[in-house]
Amino acid sequence: MTGARGYHHGDLRRALLAAAVQVIEESGPGALSLRDLARRAGVSHAAPAHHFGDKPGLLTALAAEGFDLLAETMSDAGGELHEAGVAYVDFAVRHRAHFEVMFRPDLYRADAPEVQAARERAGAALRSGVAALPPERASAGDPQGDALAAWSIVHGFATLWLAGALPERVGDDPREAARAVIRRLFAAR
Amino acid sequence: MTGARGYHHGDLRRALLAAAVQVIEESGPGALSLRDLARRAGVSHAAPAHHFGDKPGLLTALAAEGFDLLAETMSDAGGELHEAGVAYVDFAVRHRAHFEVMFRPDLYRADAPEVQAARERAGAALRSGVAALPPERASAGDPQGDALAAWSIVHGFATLWLAGALPERVGDDPREAARAVIRRLFAAR
DNA sequence: GGGGAATCTTGTCAGCGACTAGATCGACCC
DNA sequence: GGGTCGATCTAGTCGCTGACAAGATTCCCC
Structure with missing residues (x-):
C-alpha cells in the first residue's frame, strides 16, 4: 500500500502528516511549507490541497x-x-x-x-x-x-x-x- | 521627531515595533510580514531591513x-x-x-x-x-x-x-x- | 560647507499558498 | 469486459513574501 510508484501515492495523507511532524520537530510550525511536504512525499506541489484543502x-x-x-x-x-x-x-x-x-x-x-x-x-x-x-x-x-x-x-x-x-x-x-x-x-x- | 513626512521617517524603528505588536495581537506572529509593517509605517518595503536586518x-x-x-x-x-x-x-x-x-x-x-x-x-x-x-x-x-x-x-x-x-x-x-x-x-x- | 555615515528607495529573485484546468487511475456496475 | 464516474494527482499561474544589491537622500559633526 506504500507503493509510491504509480500515479497514485497510496497513502499520501498519512505521509504528509508524518513529514509535517518531522519538519515541525526540527524547525517549528513556522517553517512548515506545503510545497516542501509535497517534495518530501514525491508528489506535485498541489497534491496536498486535495487532502487538506x-x-x-x-x-x-x-x-x-x-x-x-x-x-x-x-x-x-x-x-x-x-x-x-x-x-x-x-x-x-x-x-x-x-x-x-x-x-x-x-x-x-x-x-x-x-x-x-x-x-x-x-x-x-x-x-x-x-x-x-x-x-x-x-x-x-x-x-x-x-x-x-x-x-x-x-x-x-x-x-x-x-x-x-x-x-x-x-x-x-x-x-x-x-x-x-x-x-x-x-x-x- | 515624529515628522514622518520627509525622506527620513523620524522614528521608524519604534513605529515598526508598534505596528508589529498590533498585527500580532490581531492575527498572531504567523501573520507578521515586514512588507506589511513597512506599508503601515508609510515607508518602502526594504526600509525595515536597515533597523532589524x-x-x-x-x-x-x-x-x-x-x-x-x-x-x-x-x-x-x-x-x-x-x-x-x-x-x-x-x-x-x-x-x-x-x-x-x-x-x-x-x-x-x-x-x-x-x-x-x-x-x-x-x-x-x-x-x-x-x-x-x-x-x-x-x-x-x-x-x-x-x-x-x-x-x-x-x-x-x-x-x-x-x-x-x-x-x-x-x-x-x-x-x-x-x-x-x-x-x-x-x-x- | 564638506564629507562620511545613517537612513531610506528602487529593482530583483526565488519560494510560498492558493486557485484553475486537465490528466490519470481505480472501483464499481451492467 | 467495457464503460463510467469520482478520487487522486499534475501542470501552470497569480499575487505575496523575505532577502539581497545598488543607489538616492539626508543628517550630523568637524
Missing part, C-alpha cells in the same frame, strides 16, 4: 490527532492525577510537533468538529483524574478549581520545557522534573 | 522589550510572590504580542545579548518573590523547586488563557482567576 486544514488534522493521542496517553496512565500530569508532560515532549500546534489556535481551525470531539476526550481524562483525588489532597467542593490548577501547572511546565526556557539545573528527564513540580501542588495539607 | 531580528527586539517589561511589571507588583504571579498573568494578557513571541525561540535569536540580559532581570524578580515567601508556605531548603512550580503554574495559566483553551466558566477576569489558581499552590500546609 489548505495549510490550516493540514494543521487541523494534526491538532485533532494530537488531542486524541493526548487523551489516550492520559487514560493509559491510570486514574491517578499525578500520573496523568506526568503523562501530559511526557506527551508534550514525545509528541512535540502535535503539542506545539494544538495550543496555537491561530494556526488551524479549532472549531472543527473532529478537534472539538478529541479535545473533549482529553478534558474528560483530566476530570476523571481530579475525581480520583483522595479527599485530603483535594479542595472540598471545588474540583473545577483543582482541575484548572493541575492543568495550568503541567501545561506551563511542558511549555517552558519545550521552549528551552528552563535552567539546566532542572535536569534532562522531563518526567522526573515534572513529578517534583506536580507534587508541590497537591501536597496534603 | 531580517524578520528574526525584529522579533528579537520585540522579545527583549518583552522580558524587560515583564521584569518591570513583576518588580512593581511588590515583593510578594502571589502578586508577582498575578502580575505575570496580567502581563501576558495586556502585552499578549510580546508574550507570544518571548516563549517561541524558533521565531527569534534567543541568544542575543540584549535578550539574555532582559531575561535574567525577569528571572531575578521571580527569585526575589520566592525568597520573600513566609516559611510556612515555602518548601524548606528548596527555593528553586518553589520557583519552578510557581513559574510553571502562572505560565501555564497565562498560555491556556491566551490560547482560548479554558472553559467559559473561568470567567473574564484573568487576574482574579489567576489568583485562585496561585493560591492553591502555596497554601499553608
Whole structure:
C-alpha cells in the first residue's frame, strides 16, 4: 500500500502528516511549507490541497490527532492525577510537533468538529483524574478549581520545557522534573 | 521627531515595533510580514531591513522589550510572590504580542545579548518573590523547586488563557482567576 | 560647507499558498 | 469486459513574501 510508484501515492495523507511532524520537530510550525511536504512525499506541489484543502486544514488534522493521542496517553496512565500530569508532560515532549500546534489556535481551525470531539476526550481524562483525588489532597467542593490548577501547572511546565526556557539545573528527564513540580501542588495539607 | 513626512521617517524603528505588536495581537506572529509593517509605517518595503536586518531580528527586539517589561511589571507588583504571579498573568494578557513571541525561540535569536540580559532581570524578580515567601508556605531548603512550580503554574495559566483553551466558566477576569489558581499552590500546609 | 555615515528607495529573485484546468487511475456496475 | 464516474494527482499561474544589491537622500559633526 506504500507503493509510491504509480500515479497514485497510496497513502499520501498519512505521509504528509508524518513529514509535517518531522519538519515541525526540527524547525517549528513556522517553517512548515506545503510545497516542501509535497517534495518530501514525491508528489506535485498541489497534491496536498486535495487532502487538506489548505495549510490550516493540514494543521487541523494534526491538532485533532494530537488531542486524541493526548487523551489516550492520559487514560493509559491510570486514574491517578499525578500520573496523568506526568503523562501530559511526557506527551508534550514525545509528541512535540502535535503539542506545539494544538495550543496555537491561530494556526488551524479549532472549531472543527473532529478537534472539538478529541479535545473533549482529553478534558474528560483530566476530570476523571481530579475525581480520583483522595479527599485530603483535594479542595472540598471545588474540583473545577483543582482541575484548572493541575492543568495550568503541567501545561506551563511542558511549555517552558519545550521552549528551552528552563535552567539546566532542572535536569534532562522531563518526567522526573515534572513529578517534583506536580507534587508541590497537591501536597496534603 | 515624529515628522514622518520627509525622506527620513523620524522614528521608524519604534513605529515598526508598534505596528508589529498590533498585527500580532490581531492575527498572531504567523501573520507578521515586514512588507506589511513597512506599508503601515508609510515607508518602502526594504526600509525595515536597515533597523532589524531580517524578520528574526525584529522579533528579537520585540522579545527583549518583552522580558524587560515583564521584569518591570513583576518588580512593581511588590515583593510578594502571589502578586508577582498575578502580575505575570496580567502581563501576558495586556502585552499578549510580546508574550507570544518571548516563549517561541524558533521565531527569534534567543541568544542575543540584549535578550539574555532582559531575561535574567525577569528571572531575578521571580527569585526575589520566592525568597520573600513566609516559611510556612515555602518548601524548606528548596527555593528553586518553589520557583519552578510557581513559574510553571502562572505560565501555564497565562498560555491556556491566551490560547482560548479554558472553559467559559473561568470567567473574564484573568487576574482574579489567576489568583485562585496561585493560591492553591502555596497554601499553608 | 564638506564629507562620511545613517537612513531610506528602487529593482530583483526565488519560494510560498492558493486557485484553475486537465490528466490519470481505480472501483464499481451492467 | 467495457464503460463510467469520482478520487487522486499534475501542470501552470497569480499575487505575496523575505532577502539581497545598488543607489538616492539626508543628517550630523568637524
